[in-house]
Amino acid sequence: MSLQEKYLTLLELANANGTSYELSEGDGVLHVNGSAPSEEAKAELWAEYERLDPEYRAGDLILNITTGAGDAGGGANTYTVESGDSLSKIGSQYGIPWKAIWDANRDILKDPDKIYPGQELKIP
């Protein structure tokens, strides 16, 4: 049985509830990248995924569904500064130099040594 057939009811539900999606497949994993019209529609899809694979153990599906609201920021990757953070510490968590974060956030940062808890930094 192909992965598409395994997750057929999930894909049919996406068609029915107005979620647009694109499929790709690699290394035995089906990737469903899509956009749902609402959080409810997305929740329905996840409920169906959980019904087909309780506790999500099979590892043969990547269900990446965004909703209009959740992706309003253009899907930017951000990090929220915590107390005790520094640019180099944050950089090491992502495997990138601190200067890359500094360059990406010149608009909100004035000094690389001064970042404050709660600030949303763009991760390039």
Next chain:
Amino acid sequence: MKVKVFTVLTLACALFMMACGKSDADLQKAAMDKLTAEKVTGVTVAVKDGVATLSGEVADATVKGKAEAAVKSVEGIKSVDVAKLTTKPLPTPPPPSPDKMIEGTVNEAIKKLGLTGANITVTVSGGVITLTGDVAKADLTKVMQAANEAKGNATKVENKLTVK
């Protein structure tokens, strides 16, 4: 005697009806019309003795199912063979971002969930995200969503979390 005549008449009538039933050509046209109405394209239908054989290539398994159901619903079609109806080969996903970048992204997404008492470790190797540790049953879907939606084109999500 009367009964016999009646039986013969009934049989003759039945035969007549069969002969006058829809021809394969009619059924083929009805099936194609039905597919058009359902906005299914790229499917060819052949009908022989009321058995429809579908062939062609469709976008995915949902379209295949839709095509099969549509043709089956045509009155006079006895069965539908979809063995020759294939689904388009899927493209391969884009290559994943560096492991460390995916790891940081997933960690941040899980942190943003604000789970209390969760103890989740994220490791990424070759684009494969592995989740280990403990999670409350009610939080599992949220954690899986965070991992599945992480930017960076992860190739797989291995859930090895212990569900409490």
